[in-house]
Amino acid sequence: MKRKYVGLVAVAALALPLAACSSSSNAGGTDSSGNTVVNWSVWAGSEAETAAWKHVADLVHEKDPKITVKLQTAAWPDYWTKLPTQLAGSGAPCIAGLQMARVQQFANYFKTLDSSTLGTAKIATSDFDPSIIKALQSKGEQKAIPYDLGPYMVFYNKDAFKAAGLAAPQNGWTVDEFLTDAKKLTTGGKYGFAASNQIDALNQWGPTIGGDQAATAGGKLNLTSAGQVKTMKWYAGLVSTEKVAAPLATDSSDGTQFLGGNAAMYVTGPWDMINAKTQAKFDVGVVTLPAGDNGVTTAVGGSGFGITNKCSNIPAAEKALSVITGPEALGYLGEQGRAFPARTAEQSTWYKSAVDGAQSTLEAALKNGVPYRSTPTWTQVGLSYSQGAISVINGDGSAKSFLDGVESSSGQ
Template identity: 45%
Template sequence: MAPHLSRRQLLGLSGGAAAALALSACGSSGSSGGGGGDGKSFSWFMWSGSNSEVDAWKHVAQTAGKATGTTISFQTAAFNDYWTKLTSQAASGSTPDLLALQAQRAPQFKDLFVDLSPKLSAMGVNESDFDTNMLNSLKIDGKLLALPYDFGPLVIFYNKTAFQKAGITLPTVGWTQDQFLDAAKKLTNGNTFGFYAQAVIDSVIPWAESQHGVQAVDSSGKLTLDSSEWADTLSWYQKLITEQKVAQQLPAANSTASNTNQFLAGNAAMYIDGPWSLINAKATAKFEVGIAPMPVGGSGSKTVTAGSGFGVAKSVKNQDLAAKAVAALVNPDNEAYLGQQGRAFPARTAQQDSWYSNNGLSDAKTVMDYSIQNSESYRTTASWTQVNNTFSKYAVPAFNGSGSIDDLVTQTMAQSKASS
């Protein structure tokens, strides 16, 4: 997922934070013998977005180190830089010992990770303690690459204040796509729009799920954007901008943060996001923020679940101890801590209440429970980065009406085949 920033982390963002992150990312890359070469010291590489977030991860590292009799040295980089650096480290054979892994990128980086499945008993880990969809999304070919620390279903964020001022019934479990469209029309006025459409595949997949019960990648691992179901969903999505005019024309430089920015600025009353953004939205918005499940379509109210976890690099000599260190990173105490800090919606089900109770989010529980129950693991391919980039490039003109849906699909499918 995208980097998760709590209210504390948001307030801590500054030039100094960026400098600190740059410096921390320049530490040693680790080695095959572990961070200290004694078999009990490990380097751990994870993305971060602020000084306070770094502090949270250092706390987790210290707690895990004490629990396993190891020393875990934390290294970090900004989210996008993390993947660039990890790719170069993999090419040179110098990855750190413990690695963070986003579920969507698991197929791409699967060869870097030790299979944790046969080690779970010795690690003191029960798979049943974790959300099933999230755990499965970190498995490739039956191999568990990482233990999840967070996850979340993609849901609808909405401007509760705007709904109330317009006299629109607030969305709840069971609301339909017709009700969504009706609300979006009533909330569109001048430069304010009812919905923010994005040129990223993440924002379209939940609609395809709810309308036709399909993801972009089928259960066999094949990209299926060229199906009739996807043609229908992409056309419907395009019409939100070109015909219904409830979403603004997409800018050429459509950044991944544009949906959040437009929503928080009050320029769009609804958009799709995950629970990692809810605390920030409530802390930052000058209006009351609510979340709703995906509107019911032809296949019901369905969505996808995504998140991240931590695994062991194959280059580590003492893989058994490293696996225990990973288990400690996501032990119940650390999961509860991350939930309390707003850094993660815990992947351990027993610790999820910490996210609700410590961050004033009790009103979100019904929606979260329903959306988790009606979600699937987010499926991707080994060339998902290329698929994402190509889709985003051609989606802007396609959704704006200056290009075609056919071209968007053709180009994305061709890129997928070329990268496979």
């Protein structure tokens, strides 16, 4: 999942263009060595993430020297804005990343992975967490094979807590405790929390603050509910009223404020452990989201990879898919901190490489977590939300009027 499911720092030099191939070369073309080329598109937000995906791509060639996987990456928000045009045109990749929140939107562009396809690829869905397997289905048809899943958690700067004379937060802490700590951590031009203008924030905090998410279980927008209005008012108040988070000036979908040491807490998922380990110059801890009126709960997401309908060499794609979602690949991603593996047998690899206390936090968050909810037009809704949320979060505008406007303009 990023997105983030949330990527962190965008690395332009390593983000290859998504539309870098034609329909004749997305799978079935050959490289200079005569190997079949399979183009694979996925999001990446840092050098470490890109290197991890490159390693997984190279595993395919190791397993089958006749196949070369060409990796194409883009930063999280760019990936989703470009993907619709790419999949509808001649530049579709053969294999593409698909997040559970966007399955319904893109389902028609992906091949159904039926029993015959899975059998040929030697992929057994029983080897994966059943919740994320189901989440990557559309109308009962499997559209992608998962590589990860995970709940949102609070990543925090242990050094900052110690310097402020604060005890480390414990799983099950409350919103009041969170605010008390955030206020003490806000000093000397640094803040206690890093806020975001992304709609993900409503699904991160909505279950514990307002008791719902930005979408219903049936896939309808839910922005005008009393719970969502309550959640956004509270969230915006962290910036405009409590002043424990910096005012937003531009897009804030990444964790640069946290990783740079300018904000002591940040909400993200297990997929960002790789960036915390490679970029933070301080000790990182993780804890559950604080409990609001509805207890300790948050959304749980996940992502996977599917074969696009434009793929011209299905057998090669099936072989590649079996490797990039296989035990070795997911075990490696777990070790790197890029994924809490969707394969249940490999999940311990993330625990072994993550920061101290991460296992108990993730398990606690999973226990009370609820599935991440979205709509068939989630990308468009998210873009509309992010464009207008900055001013509201900064205190210039009504949360209710803003949410009413986003939902009204969506046509749902």
